[in-house]
Amino acid sequence: MDSWKVNPRVFWTLFTPGTFWLLLFFLIPLGWLFHDSFSDKISITETQFTGTLANYIRAFDAVYLTIIWKSVWISAVATALCLLTAYPIAFGICFAPAKWKPLLLLLVILPFWINLLIRTYALIAVFRTQGYLNLVLGWVGLGPYDMLYNDGAVIIGLVYVYMPFMVLPLYATIERLDRSFLEASLDLGGSQVQTFFKVTLPLTMPGIVTGIILVFIPCLGSFLTPAMLGGANAIMIGNVIEDQFKAANDWPFGSALSFLLMYVTFGALALRAFLASRSKGVDV
Amino acid sequence: MAQTLKPGSGPLDYGNRTWLKILFAAIFFALYAPIFTLIAFSFNTDKRGVVWRGFTFDNYVKAWNNADLQEAMLNSLSIAFISTIIATILGSMVALVLWRFRFPMKAAYEGVMSLPIVIPEICMGVSLLLFFTNAGMMAWSVNFVWPFNLINIIIAHVAFCFPFVAIVVRSRLVGFNRQLEEASKDLGASEWQTFWNVIVPFMMPGLIAGALLAFTLSLDDFVITYFTSGPETVTFPVKVYSLVRRGVSPEINAASTALIVITVVATIIAMKLQAPDKSGKG
Secondary structure, X not given: OEEHHHOHHHHHHHHHHHHHHXXXXXXXXXXXXXXXXXXXXXXXXXXXXXXXXXXXXXXOOHHHHHHHHHHHHHHHHHHHHHHHHHHHHHHHHHOOOOOOHHHHHHHHHHHHHOOHHHHHHHHHHHHOOOOHHHHHHHHOOOOOOOOOOOHHHHHHHHHHHHHHHHHHHHHHHHHHXXXXXXXXXXXXXXXXXXXXXXXXXXXXXXXXXXXXXXXXXXXXXXXXXXXXXXXXXXXXXXXXXXXXXXXXXXXHXXXXXXXXXXXXXXXXXXXXXXXXXXXXXXXX | OOOOOOOOOOOOOHHHOHHHHHHHHHHHHHHHHHHXXXXXHHHEOOOOOOOOOOEOOHHHHHHHHOHHHHXXXXXXXXXXXXXXXXXXXXXXXXXXXXXXEEOOOHHHHHHHHOHHHHOOHHHXXXXXXXXXXXXXXXXXXXXXXXXXXXXXXXXXXXXXXXXXXXXXXXXXXXXXXXXXXXXXXXXXXXXXXXXXXXXXXXXXXXXXXXXXXXXXXXXXXXXXXXXXXXXXXXXXXXXXXXXXXXXOOHHHHHHHHHHHHHXXXXXXXXXXXXXXXXOOOO
């Protein structure tokens, strides 16, 4: 690697365009959003910077606090369910015959590349009252049930959409797991269950933490899934933000809510960095 | 304890356990069943779409002839195409800088460069809406002729795609043997000739993989497009969103299937190119 001073002309030619784009169309808009979150709304279209904290304080109103709390627990439940389904998948892929691994991984990742909206739409077709699941249940004399437009549907939708995010980091850590530890535990008389909880699980903790963060952040900020699968009372923080920027037209308040979401994201990332630095010694 | 184990039934051969296989099959079924039903029912003759009545291509013909869907699809593909080109160029430049040079605050620069990947999409969407509105570009771009009226969306898509391209291209560059570059310069090639004849050919699989990634990301994006598109411009995901709110129809299935095929093909090609591969290092 060269110092940039070796060839400043090449350095600046390569450095400028991307940096310019990032600065102008990412950092400045975010800065503007931050600036606006301390502003007052003075007319339908105008806001004025006053340095007020009112927008942030308003986010802690009972109404919004309930929604924030609900977003957090819906995301937490969805993340937990993702972990429960993704762990066996990742584990199974790692212990599958080598020639199957790439195909199985591809099969896990592929749905992730299919449009989020289309996948959610596919779920609606399955779960709606005249949907396929009720059709199948009807054959055994059950239902039809109203399964859509409630918190449960939102959770299922989030799990369905974000599961691949959980599988990949888990796969990466389980794959690096030194199997002689497992053999040692089994040789020394540990049962399979004990070995899993006392050896495998602690050793794959870094992957679990990464997976939890990778799923929890997009769940918390999701807006499409609750808008499509949730009922009137299943709104999450993302829907409130959308509402502030569209129908309710209170941009400063929407900005403040967006930044609260960003703080949570940064907090989660910092936590992950902290855990990663602490676990360096035992990381396999 | 002297029991002999059959191959595949050892204590660590979890891959052969029946319960794991069943669980595996169940989860994959749950993952794919909705998508396959969506595709299957795009060929259904029944309007309501629940019961199978017969095979037809009518839904595709109808979706194809639907002027709104056509416009939305054309917009989506044009946006994806233009932003892919810009994002690939910007992303590979960033990758080259990070690969080749040491400079002050490099770690911080890399961190900021990965921000568009990690922050919630909705935050990026609303910040761009705010920016374009205040900069007057929201009102201004409406008067442009197609495809320039899509400029806001294209700018936004480039902003969230090029950091991904940078990551993909950089991981390819790591395998480059810099002695080739030195050899080329020793033999009298200029900086530019070396770049064009030595580095770019080596980067090519990464460039294509990065471009395809940008293309799928752009084609799939809903949230950021939703906030940066004016009331007049419709992209495919935005159109489907408004249609779905009115109910399920086989026409949407047909259009969705077309989009699934495009993205799946692009993804598989990208993955093939990205695989730590046979193409020999340097």
